[in-house]
Amino acid sequence: MAEDIFKQFKEHSVAEFFKKNRQMLGFSGKVRSMTIIVHEYVTNSLDACEEAGILPEIFVQVEELNKETKDHYRITVKDNGPGIPKSHLGKALGQMLAGTKFHRYIQQRGQQGIGAAACTMYSYITTGQKTKAITCHRGKKLTADISIDFKGNKAVVEETSEEPTEETGLLVTAEFKDVRYERSNQGVYEYLRRTALANPHCTITLMDPNNEKSVFPRSVEVNPQKPFEIKPHPLGITTHDLLEFARVNENRKVSSFLQNAFSRVSAAKVDELRTICTEVDFDKDPHELSWEDAEKIVKSFAKVKWIAPAMDSLVPIGKERIETSFRNIFNPEIIVVTERSPRVYRGGIPFMVEAGIAYGGGLVAAEKKGEVMRFANRVPLLFDNSGCVISETIKSIEWNRYNMKNFEEEPVAVLVNLLSVHVPYTSAGKQAISNEEDVADEIKLAVMEAGRTIQRHLSGKRRAHEIATKRKVISRYINQLSSDLSDLAGTKNKKDLLARLEKIVDEKYSQEDLGEEKGEVATKDSAKVDEGEGEE
Numbered sequence: 001m002a003e004d005i006f007k008q009f010k011e012h013s014v015a016e017f018f019k020k021n022r023q024m025l026g027f028s029g030k031v032r033s034m035t036i037i038v039h040e041y042v043t044n045s046l047d048a049c050e051e052a053g054i055l056p057e058i059f060v061q062v063e064e065l066n067k068e069t070k071d072h073y074r075i076t077v078k079d080n081g082p083g084i085p086k087s088h089l090g091k092a093l094g095q096m097l098a099g100t101k102f103h104r105y106i107q108q109r110g111q112q113g114i115g116a117a118a119c120t121m122y123s124y125i126t127t128g129q130k131t132k133a134i135t136c137h138r139g140k141k142l143t144a145d146i147s148i149d150f151k152g153n154k155a156v157v158e159e160t161s162e163e164p165t166e167e168t169g170l171l172v173t174a175e176f177k178d179v180r181y182e183r184s185n186q187g188v189y190e191y192l193r194r195t196a197l198a199n200p201h202c203t204i205t206l207m208d209p210n211n212e213k214s215v216f217p218r219s220v221e222v223n224p225q226k227p228f229e230i231k232p233h234p235l236g237i238t239t240h241d242l243l244e245f246a247r248v249n250e251n252r253k254v255s256s257f258l259q260n261a262f263s264r265v266s267a268a269k270v271d272e273l274r275t276i277c278t279e280v281d282f283d284k285d286p287h288e289l290s291w292e293d294a295e296k297i298v299k300s301f302a303k304v305k306w307i308a309p310a311m312d313s314l315v316p317i318g319k320e321r322i323e324t325s326f327r328n329i330f331n332p333e334i335i336v337v338t339e340r341s342p343r344v345y346r347g348g349i350p351f352m353v354e355a356g357i358a359y360g361g362g363l364v365a366a367e368k369k370g371e372v373m374r375f376a377n378r379v380p381l382l383f384d385n386s387g388c389v390i391s392e393t394i395k396s397i398e399w400n401r402y403n404m405k406n407f408e409e410e411p412v413a414v415l416v417n418l419l420s421v422h423v424p425y426t427s428a429g430k431q432a433i434s435n436e437e438d439v440a441d442e443i444k445l446a447v448m449e450a451g452r453t454i455q456r457h458l459s460g461k462r463r464a465h466e467i468a469t470k471r472k473v474i475s476r477y478i479n480q481l482s483s484d485l486s487d488l489a490g491t492k493n494k495k496d497l498l499a500r501l502e503k504i505v506d507e508k509y510s511q512e513d514l515g516e517e518k519g520e521v522a523t524k525d526s527a528k529v530d531e532g533e534g535e536e
């Protein structure tokens with residue numbers, strides 16, 4: 001009977017859901033779980049420091065607590081940020097979907113308000129131990145033990161001490177089981193190395209289980225520009241989005257609602273929308289908009305030429321910083337960095353892509369071949385490689401066109417950083433980006449643009465090698481030829497003949513060099529054609 005079935009009907013909190021589905025937060029596999037924990041704490045520290053205008057200094061310590069099972073560790077992360085106020089400490093570290101990020105249109109590393117609380121959860125369900133937090137905020141040092149009430153999705157905070165201090169910052173330490181430290185391509189060390197590459201303004205120190213200290217010093221003494229909170233862009237807004245915004249707005253007319261709720265909508269743009277969407281009354285109360293009205297307005301958005309989203313909302317790593325980081329870590333033979341203009345995808349969300357390609361040099365010594373370095377808002381993505389739009393797009397590129405016959409065997413590293421106020425991750429684990437068509441197109445164009453410069457460099461290098469080889473081969477015979485010609489002609493001007501032959505060889509290869517330069521100009525012209533076709 002239906003009544004019997006619904007006797008089992010119950011409500012559950014989001015904390016209970018993720019307790020049973022921890023793999024959705026990235027906690028699957030021992031090495032991955034440890035890296036995810038460090039990732040969540042470090043990204044929170046970076047966001048807090050940058051928002052407070054502080055150059056980040058982050059200390060990470062991993063201690064092995066059971067050398068037999070090798071799956072029980074204590075992880076400590078300390079930063080020099082502003083700390084967390086006492087009233088928000090529990091919610092920040094022990095309550096799911098609570099934070100400063102999910103509801104704001106601003107570029108930040110964290111998004112959902114789950115990460116730090118997920119670490120508290122994972123510690124509690126694998127060891128039964130509480131997370132210890134020490135926050136130094138506005139002259140007070142508060143020490144507390146934090147756990148989670150799963151039924152109510154609430155933090156349980158036990159204060160242990162409070163005292164005055166001149167320090168600022170947050171220290172979090174917790175024990176974890178079902179984790180493992182490895183110095184692999186998906187381990188903590190590699191994660192921090194890539195974090196340092198994309199964030200050259202921070203200093204990161206790692207103390208590993210063997211008490212080996214690794215320091216990634218800052219190479220830039222200035223924080224990146226602060227991103228600004230923005231309004232959604234009309235392009236990409238869905239019918240449901242428009243109605244949701246209309247329901248919570250305080251304007252009395254649809255026209256004023258559109259101008260205040262969205263970016264780049266001026267009075268002139270509203271007048272243009274009126275001429276396109278004549279069936280909708282732009283003077284009526286936005287709360288009275290029907291689904292049909294909203295659908296017509298959204299369709300009219302696509303017929304208007306809009307200004308691109310404000311650049312202030314997106315802060316890239318930057319060409320100079322990427323080049324500096326690549327030189328510090330790899331010291332490659334050549335580095336090419338490209339930066340695309342801002343675009344929007346569904347939901348009116350602005351995004352942009354920057355890409356860098358490093359080739360040769362230190363990559364050969366480090367035995368780095370065909371390395372793809374994925375980032376989202378300057379955060380490394382080490383897992384779920386095959387399901388990420390960055391990986392899929394890079395694989396789809398015809399690298400033969402750029403003088404790299406086998407990409408996976410070439411000494412090349414490709415960096416792609418996607419910036420957005422809301423990155424379209426495939427899951428709450430935030431390790432792969434979904435295949436949004438607009439995002440994929442921008443990634444491809446950015447990488448191809450950098451690839452063309454690499455292609456010209458490799459073509460010139462190969463041609464120079466060919467010329468040098470020819471010169472060397474021919475030069476072997478010049479001395480003998482000048483001697484033979486002198487004997488045949490019955491003269492004794494061997495030195496003069498030798499000088500004239502050397503001059504002929506020099507002129508010959510100077511002409512070939514000139515021909516190569518002309519060929520390079522042709523390559524640039526063809527590159528423009530390729531780029532145009534790509535854009536089209």
